[in-house]
Amino acid sequence: KPVLGIESSCDETGVAVYDLERGLLAHRLYSQVRLHAEYGGVVPELASRDHVRKLLPLVRETLAAAGLDVAGLGGVAYTAGPGLIGALLVGAAAARALAWSLEVPAIGVHHMEGHLLAPLLEAEAPQAPFVALLVSGGHSMLIAVDAIGSYRLLGDTLDDAAGEAFDKTAKLMGLPYPGGPQLARLAEQGQSGRFRFSRPMTDRPGLDFSFSGLKTQVLLAWQNSDQSDATRADVARGFEEAMVDTLRIKCLRALEATGAKSLVIAGGVGANRRLRAQLAEAASRQGFRVFFPRPEFCTDNGAMIALAGALRLQAGQLESNAIKVFPRWDLESLSPLHAAV
Numbered sequence: 001k002p003v004l005g006i007e008s009s010c011d012e013t014g015v016a017v018y019d020l021e022r023g024l025l026a027h028r029l030y031s032q033v034r035l036h037a038e039y040g041g042v043v044p045e046l047a048s049r050d051h052v053r054k055l056l057p058l059v060r061e062t063l064a065a066a067g068l069d070v071a072g073l074g075g076v077a078y079t080a081g082p083g084l085i086g087a088l089l090v091g092a093a094a095a096r097a098l099a100w101s102l103e104v105p106a107i108g109v110h111h112m113e114g115h116l117l118a119p120l121l122e123a124e125a126p127q128a129p130f131v132a133l134l135v136s137g138g139h140s141m142l143i144a145v146d147a148i149g150s151y152r153l154l155g156d157t158l159d160d161a162a163g164e165a166f167d168k169t170a171k172l173m174g175l176p177y178p179g180g181p182q183l184a185r186l187a188e189q190g191q192s193g194r195f196r197f198s199r200p201m202t203d204r205p206g207l208d209f210s211f212s213g214l215k216t217q218v219l220l221a222w223q224n225s226d227q228s229d230a231t232r233a234d235v236a237r238g239f240e241e242a243m244v245d246t247l248r249i250k251c252l253r254a255l256e257a258t259g260a261k262s263l264v265i266a267g268g269v270g271a272n273r274r275l276r277a278q279l280a281e282a283a284s285r286q287g288f289r290v291f292f293p294r295p296e297f298c299t300d301n302g303a304m305i306a307l308a309g310a311l312r313l314q315a316g317q318l319e320s321n322a323i324k325v326f327p328r329w330d331l332e333s334l335s336p337l338h339a340a341v
């Protein structure tokens with residue numbers, strides 16, 4: 001039976017219905033970005049209150065789009081962490097209450113496992129073992145996926161996450177919040193080669209990332225420039241090339257270190273067109289396979305939570321009815337799934 005998925009870890013309310021046999025039946029997303037824009041970042045208390053306002057209408061809308069009544073649900077999945085505690089509690093409380101009243105199981109999903117499994121929503125899905133690059137607003141991680149649920153951290157960021165670096169770089173050049181996607185759009189118009197920034201930590205072994213130095217390089221270049229629109233696009237291009245090159249180099253290194261033949265890219269930065277093109281090209285040149293979610297499932301969404309929850313429920317993972325969330329939650333602490341996927 002289909003599983004309802006609820007995402008509310010940050011500033012998007014996402015709801016979806018996923019069925020392991022029939023696939024994704026419906027999904028809806030409400031983004032709070034306009035609400036937070038005037039503050040230049042997410043205001044946690046405003047985020048929680050807006051989830052309260054939007055969640056139930058979105059659940060009704062999604063069920064209607066799937067042609068389902070609540071009684072047709074076989075389970076409810078929700079993001080239990082990591083994320084903003086108040087925002088997480090809204091989704092967790094609603095999901096647990098709904099599941100309890102329907103007498104179906106509820107399951108708390110790890111947000112980053114959701115991102116990591118999002119490519120399984122596509123027709124061409126990866127099979128473990130594979131290496132996953134998770135690049136989002138709060139994380140930059142390389143992970144060895146030995147089986148679904150069995151994750152080994154190969155590399156992590158020492159400072160800013162990749163998406164955070166996109167957003168902060170956009171901000172320092174005067175782009176409005178949230179700047180990452182806008183910076184990427186500008187970069188496509190920019191001239192390649194006018195600004196060249198370093199590829200941090202690629203000149204020494206290891207799989208960790210560091211992006212705060214790159215951000216400082218961009219700041220200095222920008223401050224010492226004429227600050228015209230054309231220059232902004234050229235700097236954006238230089239930044240994006242440095243970022244994408246760095247991610248590509250580390251992905252290839254991780255594939256080599258693990259011997260894996262498949263690579264998964266997920267998280268908001270996975271929507272980046274240059275990153276997708278460069279890795280697709282590297283894959284065909286070097287003979288590995290690369291898998292991405294469609295761009296709208298790279299950023300936060302309910303579909304990835306419904307899918308991850310459906311897999312965990314199928315594997316028989318049981319939890320108490322307590323409403324528990326984990327603002328910080330280690331991905332490596334999850335239990336492996338033994339069910340065939």
Ligand code: ATP
Pocket residue numbers: 010082083111115135136137138139162163164166167178179180181184267268269270271272273298299300
């Ligand atoms: P986390 O998943 O780590 O908790 P998050 O949920 O806030 O963080 P996501 O929703 O996965 O992050 O992704 C949002 C991030 O993706 C933002 O930092 C945004 O700038 C970045 N992003 C979105 N689209 C693009 C793009 N086309 N190019 C580069 N970055 C992008």
Ligand code: MG
Pocket residue numbers: 010011012137300
């Ligand atoms: Mg967001």
Ligand code: FE
Pocket residue numbers: 111115136137268299300
């Ligand atoms: Fe996310």
